[in-house]
Amino acid sequence: MSLALLSDVSPTPGPGDGITAHDLDVAYGRDVVVHAASISIDAGTVTALIGPNGSGKSTLLRAVARLHPPLSGSLAFADGADPRLLSGRDLARRITMLAQNRAAPGGLSVRELVELGRHPHRSRWGGRDPEGPAAVERALELTGLSTLADRAVQVLSGGQVQRVWLACCLAQRTGLLLLDEPTNHLDLRFQVEILDLIRHLADTEGVGVGLVLHDLDQAAEVADRVLLLEGGRVTADGPPDEVITTEHLTRAYGIRVEVHRDPVDGRVHTRAVGRYNDPALRA
Numbered sequence: 001m002s003l004a005l006l007s008d009v010s011p012t013p014g015p016g017d018g019i020t021a022h023d024l025d026v027a028y029g030r031d032v033v034v035h036a037a038s039i040s041i042d043a044g045t046v047t048a049l050i051g052p053n054g055s056g057k058s059t060l061l062r063a064v065a066r067l068h069p070p071l072s073g074s075l076a077f078a079d080g081a082d083p084r085l086l087s088g089r090d091l092a093r094r095i096t097m098l099a100q101n102r103a104a105p106g107g108l109s110v111r112e113l114v115e116l117g118r119h120p121h122r123s124r125w126g127g128r129d130p131e132g133p134a135a136v137e138r139a140l141e142l143t144g145l146s147t148l149a150d151r152a153v154q155v156l157s158g159g160q161v162q163r164v165w166l167a168c169c170l171a172q173r174t175g176l177l178l179l180d181e182p183t184n185h186l187d188l189r190f191q192v193e194i195l196d197l198i199r200h201l202a203d204t205e206g207v208g209v210g211l212v213l214h215d216l217d218q219a220a221e222v223a224d225r226v227l228l229l230e231g232g233r234v235t236a237d238g239p240p241d242e243v244i245t246t247e248h249l250t251r252a253y254g255i256r257v258e259v260h261r262d263p264v265d266g267r268v269h270t271r272a273v274g275r276y277n278d279p280a281l282r283a
Contacts, residue, residue: 017078017094017175018042018208019064024073026056026063032071034060034232041176041210043078046202048223049212050244052253056232057212058100058180064210065097065178092120096169097178104153104161111149113164114139117171131173139170142197144190158185166194177201179211183218191215195222216257220244220268228252244268 019041026034034056041047041064049057062068064075066083075083083091096117105113117139118132140146143163148156153164162185169177182198183191199222201207213219219226219240226243228236230252236243241261249257249270256273 019075019077019083019095019176021060021064021070022074024060024063024075025071026059026068027071028059032232034063034070036073037229037232037234039064039210039227039234039237041178041208043175043208044202044206045224046198046209046211046222047225047227048219048240049210049227049229050214050216050219051229055229055252057229059232060229061097061178061180061210061212062099065095066091067097067099089120092172092174094174095176095178096172096174098166098169098180098182100180100184102161102165104156104164106154108153109150110145110153110156110164110167111136111140113153114145114149114167114171117168120172132171135171135173139167142170143167144193159187159190162186163190163194175206176208176210179209181212181214183213183215191218198222216244216249216270217268220270240268244270 020039022038023036024034024038025032025036037056037060039047039060049061051057059068063070069084077083077094083095086094114136115132118129118135121132122129137146140149143166145160145163145167148160153161156164162182166179166182179198182194186194195218198209198211202209223240225238226236226240227234228243228248235252236248244259246257246259249259253272258271258273260269260271261267262269
């Protein structure tokens with residue numbers, strides 16, 4: 001089942017929002033893993049975080065989402081509000097994050113799990129959420145899950161579960177959407193359609209999207225802005241063609257990475273050169 005054609009789903013404009021972090025230090029115990037990192041995720045734009053394993057990408061994104069408290073630095077929404085001072089309910093109406101490796105709870109159908117994304121919008125006592133049913137149906141449709149809505153989550157494949165959690169985030173209807181490796185476990189078609197959906201949310205609905213990607217070609221194609229992290233530090237920040245370069249990537253990954261731009265469509269293509277595909281090294 002393919003994701004719904006975006007033109008087939010009448011969008012309800014989401015609340016445009018943005019967030020900025022300055023000089024964040026983030027630690028696990030005594031080990032500081034993110035050092036003086038700054039990032040802005042603006043309304044209607046896509047910001048991609050790239051870098052080697054262990055470079056601090058996911059940790060930085062979690063700190064922005066208030067899932068991991070930073071040791072120092074500042075966080076502020078575009079209107080000046082400090083996320084750290086908001087209640088959990090108020091924060092969840094403004095920002096949501098799809099983390100890696102979420103466990104699928106037993107005993108829930110796809111629809112019931114997606115409905116959990118509406119919790120911040122329900123009234124405290126009566127549980128009323130007039131916009132909830134439409135938001136859930138829209139999320140199921142955008143992620144290609146409408147025909148699986150009544151199926152138990154635990155019988156789904158890893159890629160299908162990944163889409164269910166994404167639908168849960170979409171049902172939350174926030175102005176900021178943070179995604180940690182959203183194409184993980186997905187086959188090629190769904191990878192492309194998820195990236196198309198991300199661009200749709202930014203371009204059509206004004207959602208600010210921040211995401212971690214390991215596929216450098218995908219980052220170059222979907223992002224307006226790219227941050228390269230090395231050893232917990234942001235070492236490059238700017239448009240994709242300024243950050244995704246042979247010089248930057250070769251230094252960051254410790255292997256030669258060639259970057260080419262297609263002369264026809266202008267797309268960026270990267271290629272890591274190992275000894276088996278480099279005649280000079282092989283010799």
